[in-house]
Amino acid sequence: MTGKRVFMAAVVAVLAGGAVVAPPAAATGLRIHDIQKPAHLSPLNGQSVTDVPGVVTALTSTGFWFEDPQRDNNPATSEGLFVRTGTQPTVATGDAVTVTGAVQEFRPNNIEANLTTTQIVNPAIRVVSSGNPLPVTVIGHDRRPPKSVIKEGTNGDVETSGTFDPAKNGLDFWESLEGMRLRLDDPVAVGPTSPFGEIPVLARDGAGAGERTRRGGIVVRPTDLNPERIMLDPTIAATPKVNVGDHFAGPVIGVLDYNFNNFKLVVTASPVRVADGPAKEITRASRRDELAIATLNSENLSATNPQADFDKLAAVIVHNLRSPDLINVEELQDNSGGADDGTVADDQTVARLTAAISAAGGPAYQWRAVFPQDKADGAWAEGNIRVGFLFRTDRGLNFVDRPGADATTPTAVTNVGGKPQLTLSPGRIDPNNPAFINNRKPLVGEFTWCGKRVFVIANHWISKGGVASRYPAEGASLASAWDVDQPLFGRYQPPALITENQRVAQATIVADFVRQIQAIDPDAYVVVAGDLNDFPWSPPLQALTSRTGMKDLPAHLPLPERYTYVLDGNSQVLDHILLSGSMFARPHDFDVVHVNSEFVEQTSDHDPTLVRVDMH
Structure with a gap:
């Protein structure tokens, strides 16, 4: 074993909750992309915002994601946010809402190496209408992840580096979609389902991705650590047990979150496995000499x-x-x-x-x-x-x-x-x-x-x-x-x-x-x-x-x-x-x-x- 998630789980067992990045002063009346901006930290961190509009796209037991269907046409700014209510939210998927509260950058599980997620906390929520269509961004069609570079142009903390280029850097690409509702067409599993229910996948059966294995995975190379991968996460809906090379019956849809050092697509409906991956191998017998x-x-x-x-x-x-x-x-x-x-x-x-x-x-x-x-x-x-x-x-x-x-x-x-x-x-x-x-x-x-x-x-x-x-x-x-x-x-x-x-x-x-x-x-x-x-x-x-x-x-x-x-x-x-x-x-x-x-x-x-x- 390499100790990767075993160690991280041990850390979480000791450290409760997460860390909040220290706040500056106040601002009001903005849209989601004004809060997110093209950066890993919101410039409004710690400030109050009033009547931020959006449509509820997914709910958890402690909050909900909402997304602004009126986009700013800047692919570097996310249109989604998580609203932390602390208890089961009273809104429903498809509700158009306005949210008033404080912007905070939340570092999952208080792990220093984690990126933060931008949230609104202590919210006051007003429902404007219900039954609205849910916005969606199709990965591989509306937005295409970089295929080789995770992050260049930074030597140290990405939160203070001042560099942000989603077209080139995979880390920035997924950050620019944080909190948004995404769709993966014809996803293929490039890793088995983990003990935590997570499944790494490529969209569009890996079309345009880096070097693939002959059995459906994707290979690490010295200058290519595969930023096009994304993890399916079972926080809201269960994920099936799959092997490398397996597919799914139809598109997979979820909202983009981040924890345990990875961006995660929190699926909002359970994907159905298509078991078409390869069988386990058997080597040939050794000859006499x-x-x-x-x-x-x-x-x-x-x-x-x-x-x-x-x-x-x-x-x-x-x-x-x-x-x-x-x-x-x-x-x-x-x-x-x-x-x-x-x-x-x-x-x-x-x-x-x-x-x-x-x-x-x-x-x-x-x-x-x-x-x-x-x-x-x-x-x-x-x-x-x-x-x-x-x-x-x-x-x-x-x-x-x-x-x-x-x-x-x-x-x-x-x-x-x-x-x-x-x-x-x-x-x-x-x-x-x-x-x-x-x-x-x-x-x-x-x-x-x-x-x-x-x-x-x-x-x-x-x-x-x-x-x-x-x-x-x-x-x-x-x-x-x-x-x-x-x-x-x-x-x-x-x-x-x-x-x-x-x-x-x-x-x-x-x-x-x-x-x-x-x-x-x-x-x-x-x-x-x-x-x-x-x-x-x-x-x-x-x-x-x-x-x-x-x-x-x-x-x-x-x-x-x-x-x-x-x-x-x-x-x-x-x-x-x-x-x-x-x-x-x-x-x-x-x-x-x-x-x-x-x-x-x-x-x-x-x-x-x-x-x-x-x-x-």
Whole structure:
């Protein structure tokens, strides 16, 4: 898991309500577009307004949206506003009303990185007439979102930058529609329905959008983070459970809101799913001379999980992955899971998993890992998640055991007869380095495949969602706080990648270890695999590849296949397998097996990846 909404939900549990941006002085008698203006903050924030006209378009239990059908012909100014009544409003959809009250900028959930929404509070409402037609703006027809730029021309707080360009910047585009009633024709889901009922979609079946996946999603690129995405929100009407590539029976209509770092289309009627997305993938079986190595995120699997979780994961391993020789497993927990009881052993968790694999018709797998120190590896600290090796030996793979490893003793590389060898196998790489404080430590194992020696390094680098401590920039001190990368659709642009320094440090440590192996044998077979929590072009991945010459396999896929994870509708690579040059030179076949990230029903939020290398 990346920790994105898990962390934000934790914040909301602690922080009630939202923050109100401090007000200046007074003004009266204006229309909605005069209040909104082409900006992220209303110039009338804190001032009183009188008899602002509009038509009620949607209601919640604490207020309503209304919109002015008499527009100012300036696409940069919104014609919609939310009126916060605090209780169930007495108006009805279609009522023409005038509203008197105070303009306030409301920051949802008091999260500093959130944009604000412009509202009228403490309102006095007068109904002028009822049954009026509802205004609507059709996305993709009346207004077209930018297709690549979220925000340019700003370096810092967009609320004070003075730049606002909806024609170029996606952040400004959606802000210019805040509170308005929008229609999406032929929307397509580019992410599965989230646990919160949100669905990321593209209008017009993605016509004019950026690079699409072959399965209906939309791909992240270095200069394109897909501002054309919009989230369907179930605040008023329920949303269906959909998968990537699914469509809907008819247009989707709602009002545009903002919370949890995203613009949301609050649907006013429940969309009906058309289940025409693709099926889950099944990879091909490995040939006799192919060594098959996979990554698999088990999403906090522990012995306390229900049997169904083990059975589903086993089915993916046996059926979808075709029982690879070696599986780099991430997020496997100790026997007691989230209980804070000092348990660090994982034998019961592993026994249940391997038994489920055998019951599903798979081979007998063995396990190698190193128990962590209690609550020292971050994320769900009490669960003591770790990386480890699940492997089968019936096709020629064997593990080279060199015992003695523990949570804090690093393994090393020695020269034995001109060949590299680990002092501890399995062993942790530099586990006491500050780069791994409150984070998972990389694990290296020495294997043989039909007489050929292979070094495999399992990883689970710090999430973009952060942990309770971070690795600081040079010269700074460690901070005990929740640190997360700033959001794409947030207040600060460009977003600060706060966790990136720590991943660069982790990548450098792993790269230096690989170089120790290469210094003894430049042609050594080395694999670096796991959830590296960053993109192929990112500084952490570049630090690893530039120092070692290793080849990042996802980066060599065709662009429409280049993703292992879907976040808020963005298909992106977080999970990697890298091969040393000598191994990459052999015939090989890399596959991202899409069984999780595009689907509501999943065993993890990450897709497993798999490489088959002809070692004959």
